[in-house]
Amino acid sequence: MPNVRIIAAGKAAPAMAAAAARCLGSRIRAGLVIGAAPAPCPHGFESIVGGHPLPTAASEEAGRCALALAGSLAADERLLVLLSGGASALMAVPARGVTLDDKRATTERLLRAGADIHALNTVRKHLSAIKGGWLAAHTRGACRALAISDVVGDDLSVIASGPTVGDASRFQDALDVLERFGGAAAYPPAVVGRLRNGARSSAGAAPETPKPDDPRLARTTTTVIGSRLDAMTGAAGEAASLGYHLLRVDDAVIGDARTAAVSHLRAVLARAAGVGRPACIISSGETTVHVTGGGKGGRNQEFALAAAEGLARLGAAVVMASVGTDGIDGPTDAAGAVADSTTLERARAAGLSPDRHLSDNNAYAFFDALGDLIHTGPTGTNVGDLQIILLA
Structure with a gap:
């Protein structure tokens, strides 16, 4: 059997590396774990x-080591x-x-403008020497990649920006993303310059990312081994064990x-009309936030706050949670938040304005004041976001 070298990168990297070490044992010749927090490694x-x-100097060190x-x-x-x-x-x-600061500024601008992961990674791949198939293109031997997907649709070229997958997008596509999210003038000149140079020329100073038919990737395969559907299955099993009637909504x-x-x-409430009570509605996906205010929050907290008015109108016992399966929602220490049919009433009694907090992208402060933030800490994995609605 051939010897193996391992690169594990992402929020589940320590656990995935440990599992690989148990399976492969003495065949492993070298290993690298690139994680989001300190954790035991093989x-x-x-x-x-x-x-x-946002990437840091340590991210660049990690990439160069990979x-x-x-x-x-x-x-x-x-x-x-x-x-x-x-x-x-x-x-x-x-x-x-392109510098790391250029990449950071570009990523931050796209995130604040509400770019989804597909748009974000189209740009990232064309500013990178490791994403968009470049990692696999560096190898002489066969490469096998296993991915836990946090991307709706499980597009292999988008998960982790596809370091082992040929990239069908082009420099012009990346330029189009910048135009959609603020225009080229909103981004670092070096970034715009590289993308424009690449769009004008197929080689030279800005070569295209390896494409799906690139011969350098002929010995590389990538497979999804976990996704948001697995999280939904786990949640459904737990809800059933607690006696809930289930409605699983697979549409992202x-x-x-x-x-x-x-x-x-x-x-989903319309679809749940014929479901027995108590009912549990399970859904998942990944939304975006267009940041225009100066507050603090994440997409799950914003989702819960935006749903609060609809929950209040129901006039019934209903509670909803929206959480990130990685335990981190935006630049906060919360995984998400809980809202129910009493959220608006309790907020107004506490002198909180839901509309003002929502317009300022300040859902964290809103739910923190009510004691309705969800704190799990880092979970060691990431398969997107999960929404749970309970009906009595």
Whole structure:
């Protein structure tokens, strides 16, 4: 059996590396774990804690170590890449002519403008020397990647920005993303310059990302081994054990968090009309937030706050939770929040304005004052967001 070198990157990296070490044992010749927080790693593995949601100098160090490990692979060895949510930020190598600060500023601007993961990663891949297939292109041996997906639809080229997958997007697509989210003038000149140079030329100073038919990727395969549907299955099993009648909504919850909260609540409650009580409605996905205020929060907290008015109108015993399965919602220490049919009444009694907090993107302060934030701490995985509605 061939020897193996392992790169594990993402919020589930320590656990995935440990599982691989148990399975492969003495066949492992080298290992690198790139995680979001300090955690025990298998003996002999190097460990680096990168930055998230924005890359840091440690992220760049991690990315360069990953490229070096991939490049050291002998032709008769195998590279095992273990990917999970967060790897795009935790493992970052800026492309030529672009600095880490340029990438950080671009990522932050896109996030605040409400760009979804597909748009965000289209840009990231064209500013990177490791994303968009570049990691696998550095190897001489065969590469096998296993991914835990935090991306709706499980697009292999989007999960962790596809370091082992050929990229069908082009420089012009990345430029189009910038135009949709603020215009080129809102982004660092070096970023815009690289994308424009790449769009004008197929090689040279700004070569395109490896494409799906690139011969350098011929010995690389990538497989999804976990996704949001697994989280829903786990939640459904727990709810059933507690005696709830189930309604599982597999259609992904996507789009702007405020808009999605209102439309999703209306749609699923209509579908639940014929479900026995007590009922549990389970859904999942990943929304976005267009940040225009100066407050603090995340997409799950904003989703819950936007749903509060609809919950109040029901006049019945109903409670909803929206949480990130990684235990981290935006730049906060909360995983999400709980809202129910009494949220607005309790808020107004406490002198809180739901509308003002929502317009200021300040859902964290709102739910913190009510004691309705959900704190789990980092969960060690990431398969997107989960919404649970309970009806008495």
